Amino acid sequence: MEIRPADAEDWPRIWPVLRETVQAGETYALDPAMSAEQGRALWMTEAPRATVVAVSERALLGTATMGPNRPGPGAHVGTASFLVSADARGHGVGRALATYVLDWHRRHLFRGIQFNAVVETNTAAVALWTSLGFTVVGTVPEAFRHPLHGYVGLHVMYLPLT
């Protein structure tokens, strides 16, 4: 597995994973009817943000975006989003991307990383972030409407880097 910056040629392989994820509606508070154009604007970022892909041979295993969580007086805290291809789940792709993202934030001298909306039933994600040192700062009750579980909480998670 190699993790490298995404380029325009990666987008046709990223979009089906993003589309499947938003249509499933289990892990991201994003519009399930998102168009490819909206998806590209969301995921294919430019500096000071970055987008990477995890690839093996020519297969897309996963992808992540990262950058400042807020502008101006909030720009010293970063954030990130992750997607792992359905076929590649359970093989450490998420952890490899997360490790890259932590290194990226340290290299760019961010003071911390904040996840704004981790769905509390996404236990794989919560366990991964917790194992990397993130803590749940708070949980907004019933802020996410899950297709199976109904209204569930959204965790705000944070990792200090200083």
Place this chain on the structure above:
Amino acid sequence: MEIRPADAEDWPRIWPVLRETVQAGETYALDPAMSAEQGRALWMTEAPRATVVAVSERALLGTATMGPNRPGPGAHVGTASFLVSADARGHGVGRALATYVLDWHRRHLFRGIQFNAVVETNTAAVALWTSLGFTVVGTVPEAFRHPLHGYVGLHVMYLPLT
């Protein structure tokens, strides 16, 4: 004081208040170098969001925007932002706008209102939201760089409406 939907003719009076607020850098994690065009895109919203002004005679006392906090599975929780003109502070404008915003959310059947980033040193705002029933769900430590106080926390605040 009258609170009514904002129209295009209100923008020239809103922009100086927004610009002064972002340049002061004490209450919003927004780009202090924001252009008028960026400000207008941020503040002059369209459905399903709404923007209102508090006016007295022809003077702008304050303004608020409101709408879904997140798309898709998060769209049942709302959020809002507020500005009060420097000359009008301490006269209940913020509370009047907040009352309008709460009514608006109830009318549109939102299940709650979330503030994502209340600067913890903005004690007037924290006290106002608390008096209206909001609680601090969590505080992201040092997530805001205040020009006087240095790194201070950002509160996530929430009010259930169901």
